Amino acid sequence: MGQDARGGRLVRWTGSGDRVELDVGDIAQQVSTGRLPDWRAVDGLVRAAHERYRTVEDGEVADYIPILAEADPTAFGVAVVGVYGGVHEAGDAGQPFSIQSISKAFVFALVCQELGHDAVLERVGVNNTGLPFDSVIAIELHDGHPQNPMVNAGALATTALVPGTHEAERWAFIIDGLSRFAGRRLEVDEVVYESETATNQRNRAIARLLQSYGRIERESRHVVDLYTRQCSVLVTARDLATMGATLADGGTNPLTGEQVVSAEVARDTLAALAASGLYERSGEWLFEIGLPGKSGVSGGIVTIAPGKGGIGTYSPRLDSAGNSIRGQRATAYLSRSLGLNIFASDVTRREAPEGANG
Numbered sequence: 449m450g451q452d453a454r455g456g457r458l459v460r461w462t463g464s465g466d467r468v469e470l471d472v473g474d475i476a477q478q479v480s481t482g483r484l485p486d487w488r489a490v491d492g493l494v495r496a497a498h499e500r501y502r503t504v505e506d507g508e509v510a511d512y513i514p515i516l517a518e519a520d521p522t523a524f525g526v527a528v529v530g531v532y533g534g535v536h537e538a539g540d541a542g543q544p545f546s547i548q549s550i551s552k553a554f555v556f557a558l559v560c561q562e563l564g565h566d567a568v569l570e571r572v573g574v575n576n577t578g579l580p581f582d583s584v585i586a587i588e589l590h591d592g593h594p595q596n597p598m599v600n601a602g603a604l605a606t607t608a609l610v611p612g613t614h615e616a617e618r619w620a621f622i623i624d625g626l627s628r629f630a631g632r633r634l635e636v637d638e639v640v641y642e643s644e645t646a647t648n649q650r651n652r653a654i655a656r657l658l659q660s661y662g663r664i665e666r667e668s669r670h671v672v673d674l675y676t677r678q679c680s681v682l683v684t685a686r687d688l689a690t691m692g693a694t695l696a697d698g699g700t701n702p703l704t705g706e707q708v709v710s711a712e713v714a715r716d717t718l719a720a721l722a723a724s725g726l727y728e729r730s731g732e733w734l735f736e737i738g739l740p741g742k743s744g745v746s747g748g749i750v751t752i753a754p755g756k757g758g759i760g761t762y763s764p765r766l767d768s769a770g771n772s773i774r775g776q777r778a779t780a781y782l783s784r785s786l787g788l789n790i791f792a793s794d795v796t797r798r799e800a801p802e803g804a805n806g
């Protein structure tokens with residue numbers, strides 16, 4: 449995908465090399481009616497978000513999965529992909545890292561697509577636990593019912609619903625689906641997978657607990673293995689922005705044109721993210737940023753501006769809930785400066801970006 453503005457036309461090339469011409473007047477019309485932010489300004493703002501927060505050194509790199517402790521704490525990438533297909537990036541936006549918990553959002557969407565809204569609501573739930581992502585207490589407090597798909601209990605319950613007659617088929621469902629969201633073939637980092645497999649006793653305990661309550665009908669160790677694999681898939685900040693843009697675009701990947709999930713599933717996934725995407729900090733996140741998002745312990749965050757685009761960030765230093773600190777700040781800056789907050793009126797949308805968190 450490339451793009452170039454010539455005269456009144458914006459020329460784009462799709463991933464398959466097709467040339468597409470858009471009328472700049474049409475884009476300006478869409479911007480003025482609020483359907484798109486002013487994408488011409490996005491390149492500069494993405495660079496500014498990177499520049500502004502790249503020296504922030506608060507937070508710690510996750511180390512409960514041993515290999516994650518080896519991540520470069522200075523790495524920082526920011527990317528935005530618009531629903532019209534523009535790609536804007538700064539810093540280490542092309543650096544691969546394991547997707548970790550961010551996979552939960554997309555596997556949830558893929559499973560919803562298969563099983564439907566009601567079945568998933570019944571089996572997994574969509575309420576915030578108010579507790580850390582790997583909480584066992586949250587399960588006990590609710591009679592063994594997982595509360596939402598964005599923390600480990602609900603994510604394991606979701607992965608247990610992945611269709612297939614054997615493990616290889618179930619894995620193909622996940623990796624093919626995640627790849628369609630990213631618009632390119634994704635792969636597992638086997639070193640991350642081995643490292644987490646050797647140390648994921650807690651997830652095994654959560655899955656067994658769910659199994660004991662009859663909430664997981666399959667053999668729990670197979671479910672944990674599939675879940676650990678999905679968390680070990682390598683992505684970049686650019687991939688996350690594309691995956692987010694696909695949810696923003698009603699389930700259609702703006703770079704490949706493929707309908708990955710239905711518009712209804714994209715909508716429902718965003719609602720679940722708004723409630724729980726940043727674990728017990730989801731309320732603060734929504735208050736500051738006003739957009740559905742999902743974080744992972746390797747330092748990625750995906751954020752979705754419905755109807756507008758996706759934001760992907762990568763920076764491994766985390767707050768105590770497991771959310772990337774620079775990623776949160778850069779995303780807050782972009783949300784403010786692009787006027788993306790879904791709760792904003794036309795008056796508050798014009799707020800100065802300097803008001804961004806930090």
Ligand SMILES: NC(=O)CC[C@H](N)C(=O)O
Nearest residue numbers: 548549581679744745770
């Ligand atoms: N919050 C996360 O990113 C957790 C993902 C990690 N694979 C785990 O299950 O512990």
